[in-house]
Amino acid sequence: MAPTSGATSDETVEPLPPEYAELSNGEWFLVGSRCTECGSKFFPETLICADCTSRAMERTHLAREGTVYTKTTVALAPEGFEAPYGIAWVDLPDGPRAFGQLEDSDNVAIGDRVVVTVGVIRRNRDGRAVAGHRFRKIS
């Protein structure tokens, strides 16, 4: 599954891989950190635990599904982004409140259940597409 959703059909450059998500058994997971001392989980990855300051952090896959805490649709986009696009804070059952773009933002409401997916979220100055994690409503 290539992260090409949102790329134009004549895209010749493969999008940069998403930084904060990875594919496992055909499903996208957010990549975060788990503190091996106290168990707290963070998104995105962090070198140090904000709860106990331990550096014994391990990479971990976070829950795929969460609940929208709040969302908005951005209509005036900065360079590299294509408006309108949705963004949200999503509460994950294992602790973090994760940021990310929303698919089909107009049809997502606060309190909706969403699942992690991946698509093109912006373009670099050279025009190259950048893939990133997004959230999609579970219908």
Next chain:
Amino acid sequence: MDDVVILGVGMTRFTKTPERSVADMGQEAVLAALRDAELERSQVEAAWCGTELSHPGVGQRVLKDIGMTGIPIVNVENACASGSTAVQSAMAAIKAGMCDIALAVGVETLSGKPGLITEDPTTDVMWGSGWLLPSFYALLTQQHMHRYGTTREQMARVAVKSHQNAMHNPYAHFHKLVTVEEVLNSPLIADPITLYQACPTTDGAAAAVLCNEKTARRFTNKPVRIAASALTSGTLKTRAAAVEEMVSRAVQKAYEQAGLGPSDIHVAEVHDAFAPGEIMAYEDLGFCAPGEGGEYAERGLGEIDGTGVPTNTGGGLLSRGHPLGATGIAQLTELTWQLRGQAGQRQVEGAKNAIALNMGGTVFELEANACMITILQA
């Protein structure tokens, strides 16, 4: 310990002046504050300069051409709360006995810079996902609308009032009335925030001269006392259990310092970089209960002749303009004029206690970088 007072204030008109340098604008504000305080330049013993985006050494650049270097000069960056943080730093030095008379100046030139202030999306994860300052506020606002039923019309009322108040402020960026319909129909930035609910791109500077109360008696019969100054930083909002409480913590601390409560406040300046910010400020400052800020706006309680606390009498960030580092001191300038009875047609009669709420935010993993609450007393 001696209290610290504001001896003099001054500011440039807030407007777009791309031909003027930061130093030029800062000098105008500093000299205006010194005139207002009836002080000579040589009587200032130390200076703090607040700025968010200007180059390093900006305080030295402001003061060198008016012969005011030689004294300790410290540059302060605390996002959009840099100006009020400069005031607090000056106050703390006076309280510590390091000096008797100190200057705080805030400066920013934004015209010529992009309208949307951004970090580098390739190095900052949140900005790289499409977060911007308007969308940061829009996310807070959507949660407020969801929880309390706050309406778009209520937010538009804040922008309408701000433009009304600015009509009587010669220092304000806008001198133009808008209607609720015009606010709602202006271009969308980040739902529900429209263009007229967002502060403009503004250049400006503001300055305040501070001293201890004992020294003040030699200079003025009308000192404005800093009754409280409380600063907080935000905690991580990247946790599902996170609560927004940095503002209420600062507010509670400030009321305790001053020995005052919300019902004692006669006039307020709050951080309406985006209109919903004022609705949340009504609640955070205790002018109404949580969730009732929208109704407070709708009923016009924050208007100059309203029955609540007149808020943003100078036009607020929305209509006076928001030159980032200057804003915190511009708020205190407006409140000083109010407490001295010098606010002209926008005067709140008999105002004795005033409160300012100044926010700064660029680190989006936090509630915000900084929240400063200042209480001034005539």
